[in-house]
Amino acid sequence: xxxxxxxxERIEMLRRAKLLTGAEGAAxxxxxxxxxxxxxxxITPQTPIIQTFSKxxxxxxxxxxxxxxxxxxxxxxxxxxxxxxxxxxMTATASQGLALMIENIYIAASMRLPIVLAIGNRALSGxxxxxxxHSDSMLARDSGVIQFFVENAQEAYDFMIMSVPLAENHxxxxxxxxxxxxxxxxxxxxxxxxxxxEDVQNFVGEYEIPYPLLNLQKPTTQGPFDMPDYYFEHKRxxxxxxxxxxxxxxxxxxxxxxxxxxxxxxxxxxxLEDAERAIVVMGSSAGTMKEVVDDLREQGEAVGLLKxxxxxxxxTKKVREALGHVQKVAVLDRAMSFGSKGPLYMExxxxxxxxxxxMQNYVFGLGGRDLFPADIRQVFENLKNPEEMREMQYIxxxx
Amino acid sequence: MNELxxxxxxxxxxxxxxxxxxxxxxxxxxxGEKPMVNLDKCVxxxxxxxxxxxxxxxxxxxxxxxxxxxxxxxxxxxxxxCPTDAIVMVPDDQEVPEYGRMLNGGPHEN
Ligand code: SF4
Ligand code: SF4
Numbered sequence: 001x002x003x004x005x006x007x008x009e010r011i012e013m014l015r016r017a018k019l020l021t022g023a024e025g026a027a028x029x030x031x032x033x034x035x036x037x038x039x040x041x042x043i044t045p046q047t048p049i050i051q052t053f054s055k056x057x058x059x060x061x062x063x064x065x066x067x068x069x070x071x072x073x074x075x076x077x078x079x080x081x082x083x084x085x086x087x088x089x090m091t092a093t094a095s096q097g098l099a100l101m102i103e104n105i106y107i108a109a110s111m112r113l114p115i116v117l118a119i120g121n122r123a124l125s126g127x128x129x130x131x132x133x134h135s136d137s138m139l140a141r142d143s144g145v146i147q148f149f150v151e152n153a154q155e156a157y158d159f160m161i162m163s164v165p166l167a168e169n170h171x172x173x174x175x176x177x178x179x180x181x182x183x184x185x186x187x188x189x190x191x192x193x194x195x196x197x198e199d200v201q202n203f204v205g206e207y208e209i210p211y212p213l214l215n216l217q218k219p220t221t222q223g224p225f226d227m228p229d230y231y232f233e234h235k236r237x238x239x240x241x242x243x244x245x246x247x248x249x250x251x252x253x254x255x256x257x258x259x260x261x262x263x264x265x266x267x268x269x270x271x272l273e274d275a276e277r278a279i280v281v282m283g284s285s286a287g288t289m290k291e292v293v294d295d296l297r298e299q300g301e302a303v304g305l306l307k308x309x310x311x312x313x314x315x316t317k318k319v320r321e322a323l324g325h326v327q328k329v330a331v332l333d334r335a336m337s338f339g340s341k342g343p344l345y346m347e348x349x350x351x352x353x354x355x356x357x358x359m360q361n362y363v364f365g366l367g368g369r370d371l372f373p374a375d376i377r378q379v380f381e382n383l384k385n386p387e388e389m390r391e392m393q394y395i396x397x398x399x
Numbered sequence: 400m401n402e403l404x405x406x407x408x409x410x411x412x413x414x415x416x417x418x419x420x421x422x423x424x425x426x427x428x429x430x431g432e433k434p435m436v437n438l439d440k441c442v443x444x445x446x447x448x449x450x451x452x453x454x455x456x457x458x459x460x461x462x463x464x465x466x467x468x469x470x471x472x473x474x475x476x477x478x479x480x481c482p483t484d485a486i487v488m489v490p491d492d493q494e495v496p497e498y499g500r501m502l503n504g505g506p507h508e509n
Pocket of ligand 2: 436440441442443444446447448463480482483484485486
């Protein structure tokens with residue numbers, strides 16, 4: 001059961017914190033991780049991540065080889081090359097940049113390369129739009145990468161660091177996307193606790209992959225052609241890697257908690273234990289929702305929130321355990337799968353299949369559309385009679 | 400034919416570990432011609448070694464050595480790129496010395 005920190009805890013936290021945006025938080029994490037190679041192409045709202053990190057490198061605070069490539073397709077290609085060769089590799093992108101990377105993200109995942117990507121989640125064209133939603137990350141949904149959506153700048157920093165040993169765990173060896181909401185997190189300054197450089201370096205340790213291409217003592221061929229007799233087996237291996245993620249993440253999260261005192265789970269349950277109605281959401285909007293949940297709780301309403309941090313692999317069992325007792329569940333998606341329900345809704349519906357709650361699906365916040373506390377209160381209100389709204393609902397749309 | 404392995408019995412990500420795999424003898428693909436070298440013309444530039452798609456050009460240290468016919472598929476790239484025309488393509492059934500090494504118009508013993 002997670003509750004808000006007490007006033008005394010908040011004051012103590014603020015005393016130790018730095019005022020940083022999510023983008024700067026991710027850049028500080030990268031400075032401390034000090035990856036070998038960072039091939040990158042700028043795009044709003046990811047730009048401040050690479051701008052801040054480039055400054056660290058220029059000032060000698062990190063020794064990373066930054067490769068300024070001519071497109072995101074090239075950024076991911078260079079990342080694949082660097083990671084295959086045996087270098088710890090990171091990159092960053094958003095929106096159309098992620099779209100352009102997708103072909104190579106599938107390749108990185110299938111070649112089992114532990115590349116960590118910082119994503120500033122942004123709507124996809126068209127119409128062209130620079131503001132937040134989760135459509136870009138959803139492009140990578142089936143690519144075989146691990147995907148996180150964080151709530152705030154602190155989580156952005158923490159998940160960049162935790163993603164490194166998770167990606168590089170030898171039972172896993174997969175790329176990781178750490179999605180932070182464009183502008184809402186990337187460009188908003190918040191107090192963040194940074195760990196000591198040395199502690200982070202010890203935490204991530206040395207980069208070791210089983211078959212670095214440049215190890216001439218163990219010659220290998222990487223990324224070869226596969227015939228029908230083995231392609232399926234290699235795809236099955238990718239699922240096995242995903243299946244290893246929950247345990248690997250638990251270990252990483254435990255170590256990180258021992259270092260920082262912050263223990264993360266694939267999901268966050270907020271005042272759910274006796275809730276009759278609950279909202280499920282990913283990303284920064286969870287912060288606003290916690291406020292609304294607190295207000296409604298004060299008025300005696302049994303409401304709660306489930307925040308999903310890990311979208312791939314989807315924590316099906318945990319979601320089912322957290323929501324199994326809740327009778328009425330609304331899933332709020334910040335992306336659409338036109339012609340069907342929202343991607344998060346489909347996952348939650350699968351997790352709860354047979355458990356019996358009435359479910360609703362809402363889309364919100366596309367292209368940066370604001371979500372107000374009143375909207376969230378309305379969702380909880382609608383949830384009193386969920387059967388009346390079986391169709392997809394659109395929050396804040398003019399109709 | 401090798402026995403087909405299970406998904407958890409093979410290296411991840413399609414990686415091929417050289418020592419674990421049967422190297423297919425690509426020399427069996429040759430269609431009529433094979434290369435031969437006149438060592439008296441060779442200047443050891445190793446351009447042929449660099450360009451051979453089947454690593455069938457052998458080098459000894461930084462010196463050109465000869466051809467590994469088990470893997471040479473007779474594409475003639477080496478003859479094409481050789482700046483001194485030291486490499487000539489000859490009929491596949493022509494008798495040549497081991498590794499196709501000729502010196503002053505005659506076979507060169509290794
Ligand atoms: S003909 Fe020359 S380039 Fe072609 S496979 Fe044989 S040795 Fe290599
Ligand atoms: S390209 Fe010709 S000259 Fe150069 S190493 Fe090969 S055979 Fe010798």
